[in-house]
Amino acid sequence: MTSRRERTYWMYNASLLLRLLVVVLLLLIAPFAYEVAADAISHLTTDGPQSLSEGKRLYQEKTYDEAALYYWRAVLLQSNNADKYSVDEAFQGFLGCYTVQDRTVDGFLFIAMEVMERKQKDMALQYIDQALAIEPDNKQALALRVRFESGGAAGASSDVKKKKRDNKFQPQWGTEAARDPSAMTDKSPEDLYEYGSTLFSRKNYEHCADIFELSCKRSGNTLGPSCSNAVYCRMMIMDYGFNGTGFEKDMIRLQTLAETEKSKWRQGDLENFQWKRAMSTHPHMMLGYPLPPMLKRYVAESVAYMDEMMARVSLEGGAQSLTPLPDDMPFDPISEREKYVMEANQLDFKIKVGFVGSGFNSKAVLYLSQDIFRFYDRDKIEMHIFSLGPADNENFIDIGMRGVDWRERVREHVDFFHDNEEIKMDHIGLARYIHDQGIHILIEWDGYARQGERAQGLMALRPSPLQILHQEFLAQDALYGGVPIITRSDGDDMSSRVTTSGNIVLGLEELNAYDGSRQYEDIAIELGNNRTKFKAVRRQLIDTALQSNPMHPYWDAPRYAKNLESGLIAAWERFLAGKDPDVIEVVESTEASRGTYDQILEDNPSNRASDHVEL
Structure with missing residues (x-):
């Protein structure tokens, strides 16, 4: 039976948004020539x-x-x-x-x-x-x-010759001969890391997992990026060890590594802190591991800290300098809590919610999420878009998108659409602009993408009291196409919950491996070999997508928007009450649980003019 009660879990952070600089899944530390x-x-x-x-x-x-x-x-x-x-x-x-x-x-x-x-x-x-x-x-x-x-710098004397970098690996590296252990005998942990990075860029995950692991062990488990990347590469090829025991050991390794680096490189408490350098495990990798949420915060926080500083390095006038922050930055929303409480007590109060990102055009994330802006409650929410990217080319819209302009659809539905592309490389100016709009909840739309397209460090300046990282579940495309997803469900972590809850709502709880990796493999093998069962699961998925009056809960966008809205309101009320950050459980309202019928869709067309203001 499909559950009529959906639960959405929210983690918000009232002290620092975990804004990240990087999207790639590999952190290279090898020396550069x-x-x-x-x-x-x-x-x-x-x-x-x-x-x-x-x-x-x-x-x-x-x-x-x-x-x-x-x-x-x-x-x-x-x-x-x-x-x-x-x-x-x-x-x-x-x-x-x-x-x-x-x-x-x-x-x-x-x-x-x-x-x-x-x-x-x-x-x-x-x-x-x-x-x-x-x-x-x-x-x-x-x-x-x-x-x-000592005066021996390059260029200081015509007698000084540049030292060319020796090729660390012989021609046989990258071939089958490279698997011979003797070929790695004299290689340092850093050399092995560099070679593993090359293999990673070629998507040779099986081989680079071995190389990273050797680098990690040869360093005495101290070369963090090698140790963490070895784990990630094993995940890519689903190498969990005998009966999944290898996976458990890998998680212990990552937790130990994160705890060690946090103790070495971080100083301060939750509100005031400094980092000496970023931690080794990539934040995007960290999201997918069943590890303590606070460790995930620290990993992201360390990158965010360096991120913001790097965004202030300037070369104006030919001299490098670190531009100081304005005296009022980072903003301090905690000290202004009473002001926000007074605002919230006004009869006509609406929570000002802002989405900031570069992808308000024909991107997959907007395709999956545009209905958030179509169905939000305009009596409770004042919606702002802070767009840092360009609009789509008109020819692309006419030909590639058959006249459908997703950016314009969003613009028509929201209250304020701010085109901020001209200040996308100025995170200080952007933070001030957003702060001046009085935004209460700012939602990072780009996630781990759009690197290089905008200045980083925005969220570290705290332009709003609550700051949230919004991650879309891109596997929805597969589910909508009738492709079943098997998932490990033996944990309370986001990486365990995200597909687990989806399968429950879709009536496919049989695809959830509650007992760990061995069951995960068994389900996959059965589904791959049992054609009759696969067809039945596929048919069930397609039927859910076609269901109407009411829409199936999993595909019900207006219903999702109501639950999202309830989560935002709960987070805001928690902030006003001065409560510490915590997990927020959203229990669906009776109204939302009724589902969505065709009349609601007809009353809220996807392309309609609204009372939005363009800034």
Whole structure:
């Protein structure tokens, strides 16, 4: 039987939104060939805007090292193109190529070598000191500082020759011969990490899992990115060990790693803290693991902290500096709680909800979620959109989308549509703009995507009292197409609940593996081999999508919007009451549980004019 009662769980954070800089699933820490890379710059285009565009393209393709070269070229050529792009836009793109790989230190050292080539010793030392501030024991930075201070810097004398980087791996690496253990005998943990990263980029997950694991063990389990990436690669090939025991050991490893790094690199309490560097496990990876929620917060928080700082690094005037925050930032919503309580007591009060992101156009996330803006209660919610991305090309809308413009549909339904693309690279200006609108709940729409398309660090400045990361369940596309999803359901973590609850509502609880990985595999094998059962499950999925009057609960967008709205109201009331962050359980109202009938859809057409205001 399909349950008529849906429960939506919400975690909100009243002290810091876990805004993330990176989307890739790999954090690279291997040393970079500074001198070789610097040589390569001279062979790039001499067109600044073209260099910037190529850097963005390569970044999206995750070719970060090459993208960094083009971004840096754009930095050097900006003075000739001041009317076309800012030096900060190019410089932030350059730093982003390193930060996304957890190699911010390498980025600073690259710049140090570059400016030293131009005999700008003082500036080079500034970058080296910046690197050492992040990683005080970095051997490369320490060696460069000694070298520069002793007058032996590159470019200081015509007798100094650049040291070319040796090829760390022989030609056989990347072939079957590389699996021979003797080929790895003399490789350091860092060398192995670099090779594992290459294999990862080729999606050779089975091999790179072995290489990362060897790197982790050879480092004495201290090279965090190797240890965490080995786990992730095993997840990609569903290598859970005998009867799932390997999975449990992997989770213990990740929890121990996170706890250790948190104790080493974090100082302060929940409200006031500092990070020395970002933690090793990628936040997106962390979301999918059944680990304590606070550890997930710390992982994301560490990246957010570095994220915001990197967004303030400036190269204006040719000199690197860290732009100070305005005196009133980060904003302090806790100190203004009484003001919000007074607002909420007004008869005409509405909660001001804002969605911020770059994807308010023809993206999958908008396709799945646009009905949130169609069915919200306008007597309770004042809806704002802060759009940082461009509209779709008209030809694409006419031909590719057959005249359907999702961005315009959203614009027609909300109260205020703010086109903020012109300040997308200014997280301080954007934070102030959003704060000035009096937003009560700000929802991060981009999630872990859109890196390079906007300045990071917005949410760390606390432009609203409550800040939420909204993640769409993209597997809905598969379910809507009649593709069943088997899931492990042996935990209370988000990664366990998300599909578990979906299968329950869809009447397919038999696809939930409550007893762990062995049952998970057994269900998959049975469904793959039993054609009759597969057809029945597929037919049931399709029937749920076609159900009407009322719509099936799983596909009922207006019903979902009401439950989302109830969750937001509950979070807001909890903030007003001064309660600590906690899990919020939303029990469906009697009205919402009745479901949606055709008349409701007819009364709320998908393309209609509204009383929205465009800003």
